[in-house]
Structure formats: structure tokens, C-alpha cells
Amino acid sequence: QQQVRQSPQSLTVWEGETAILNCSYEDSTFDYFPWYHQFPGESPALLIAIRPVSNKKEDGRFTIFFNKREKKFSLHIADSQPGDSATYFCAASGASNNAGAKLTFGGGTRLTVRP
Amino acid sequence: NSKVIQTPRYLVKGQGQKAKMRCIPEKGHPVVFWYQQNKNNEFKFLINFQNQEVLQQIDMTEKRFSAECPSNSPCSLEIQSSEAGDSALYLCASSPQGGAYEQYFGPGTRLTVL
Numbered sequence: 001q002q003q004v005r006q007s008p009q010s011l012t013v014w015e016g017e018t019a020i021l022n023c024s025y026e027d028s029t030f031d032y033f034p035w036y037h038q039f040p041g042e043s044p045a046l047l048i049a050i051r052p053v054s055n056k057k058e059d060g061r062f063t064i065f066f067n068k069r070e071k072k073f074s075l076h077i078a079d080s081q082p083g084d085s086a087t088y089f090c091a092a093s094g095a096s097n098n099a100g101a102k103l104t105f106g107g108g109t110r111l112t113v114r115p
Numbered sequence: 116n117s118k119v120i121q122t123p124r125y126l127v128k129g130q131g132q133k134a135k136m137r138c139i140p141e142k143g144h145p146v147v148f149w150y151q152q153n154k155n156n157e158f159k160f161l162i163n164f165q166n167q168e169v170l171q172q173i174d175m176t177e178k179r180f181s182a183e184c185p186s187n188s189p190c191s192l193e194i195q196s197s198e199a200g201d202s203a204l205y206l207c208a209s210s211p212q213g214g215a216y217e218q219y220f221g222p223g224t225r226l227t228v229l
Contacts, residue, residue, distance in 0.1 A: 032215035043206055043220040045117065087156065093215040101215040102148060102171065103208075105158040 003027055004092050006106025014114050019077040021109045023090035026071065030094035034103070035064065035075045037086045044089060048075070080113045087111070117141065119221030121207050122189075126226045128197045136224040137189040140209030146170075147190050148218060149182060152204040164190065165213050197228045 006023045013019045023033075034049035050057040050064040050073065057064045061080075066073045077084055087110050091103040120139040128134045140147050149161040162172035164184040172182075179198075184190040194201055204225050208218040 030215075034217065036220075043117075043204070043223045046217055046219060049217060089156075089158075101210075101213065102160040102163060103150075103158070103218060104160075108156045 003104050004090060004106040006090050006109055008109060009107065010110045010112075012112045012114060013080050015080060015082060017080050019080045019084070019111055019113070021075045021077075021088050021090070021111070022072065023074065023106050024070075024072045025092050025104075027092070027094070027104075028071070030092040030104075032093050032101070033064070033066065033073050034091050035062075036089045036091065037084075038089065038108075039086045047088075077111075080111075082113045082115050085111055085113050117219040117221060119207055119209050119219055120189075121205075121221035121224050123224060124222060126224055127229065128226065129229050130198060131196050132228075133193060133195060134197045134201070134226055134228070135191060135193040136205055136226070137191050138207030138209075138221060139189045140207070141211075141219055144209035144211050144219075146210040146213050147184055148208040148210070149192050150206045150208065152206055152223075154203070158206075161192070170213070194226075197226075199228050202226055202228045 004025050035047045036044035038044045048059045048062045052068045055066045061078045063076045087108045090106040093101045093103050118141040148163040151159045162182045163170045182192045204223045206223045207221045210218045
């Protein structure tokens with residue numbers, strides 16, 4: 001059972017555009033939603049995260065929009081730069097995972113920013 | 116930048132051999148997670164610890180995989196008898212507290228089973 005779905009699988013934008021990556025989840029007990037990016041040959045790095053008490057979280061060019069009713073959240077990357085080209089993963093964790101609070105990951109979006 | 120240390124970075128084993136990898140969590144982080152990331156970028160949670168105690172583990176970990184986080188020593192994940200399907204990136208992450216909080220990944224150990 002895939003609990004976190006991510007789309008699109010691949011996204012290409014021009015430098016300066018806003019890239020929009022989408023995720024949805026099924027488990028209503030999830031209460032922590034991070035985004036990671038992963039460059040080739042490296043491990044995932046935490047980018048930004050949100051909890052359902054908020055519907056928006058900003059950090060520089062990166063913004064998470066969260067819709068609890070629809071169980072959806074998205075990452076917006078404003079003014080995309082070629083250096084943002086990477087694979088982005090959304091994830092979720094929460095009380096349903098017992099005390100361990102493991103992350104359940106989406107399938108990833110491969111973002112390419114063309115100069 | 117994550118301060119989680121993982122060794123070795125690369126590990127090559129034959130089928131049936133043991134494969135052991137280590138992780139030093141970020142200082143002050145009592146919770147440690149192990150994940151497997153396969154070539155299709157799919158993540159699989161393996162096991163996690165709070166201090167030295169196992170919090171949760173999947174069936175795969177209970178059978179061929181063993182893991183521990185002894186006090187004052189690195190955490191470790193060991194595959195008792197490696198199989199070709201175990202070839203993957205093994206990621207250790209640490210978290211500053213239990214529950215649903217941020218997890219920081221180390222660089223990973225890339226295991227290749229020939």
C-alpha cells in the first residue's frame with residue numbers, strides 16, 4: 001500500500017520559473033511532512049518541513065502549501081536555478097508509525113532546471 | 116549540513132557473505148533510523164532505536180538483518196548472508212527526539228552484492 005504519492009515523476013522548468021511538486025497521503029494520523037532533495041551520488045538532505053497546524057511554510061525560495069482536508073501538500077520552488085536540479089522526495093510521519101515515527105517517502109520527482 | 120557519519124561509503128560482498136556498516140549519529144540525537152534506498156529510489160524503513168532500545172523494525176530486519184546501537188559505540192547494521200537483492204544504498208538518519216521530528220541523513224553506505 002503506497003501511503004504517500006508524489007507527482008510528477010519528472011519535471012523540467014526554465015531558470016526563473018516556479019517549479020511545483022505535489023504529494024498526497026492517505027493516513028490521517030500523519031502529522032509531520034518534510035521535503036528532501038537528493039543530488040546524484042549524495043544522500044537526501046532535509047529542505048523544509050511542515051506540520052498540519054499550518055497551511056503554509058516558507059524558507060527563502062521554498063514554500064510548502066498544505067491542505068489537510070484534501071490530504072495534499074506541495075513544494076513550490078520560486079525563481080528556479082540550475083543548481084536546484086535534483087530529485088525531490090516528500091515524506092510523512094506521525095503517530096500511526098508507533099513510537100518510532102519512521103518516514104514514509106513518496107516516489108520522488110526528478111527536477112531539471114534549464115538555463 | 117548533516118553531521119551523521121557512516122562507514123564505509125562503499126561495500127562490495129559476494130552472495131552469502133556478511134556485510135556490516137556503521138553509523139555515528141549527530142551528537143545529542145538519541146534516535147537513529149536505518150533505511151534502504153534501492154536503485155528505483157524507493158525507500159524502505161528497516162529499524163530504529165532510541166538510545167540503545169529498538170523502537171520498531173520490519174520483518175526483513177528480524178530475519179537476515181541485525182542491528183544495534185550500543186552506548187558509547189557506533190550503531191551498526193549487519194546483513195548475515197547477503198543476497199543480490201540487498202544491493203542498495205543504506206542510509207542512517209538521526210533525530211533530536213522521538214516522535215515525528217526532523218531526521219538528518221548520513222552519506223550512506225552503498226552495498227553491492229555480486
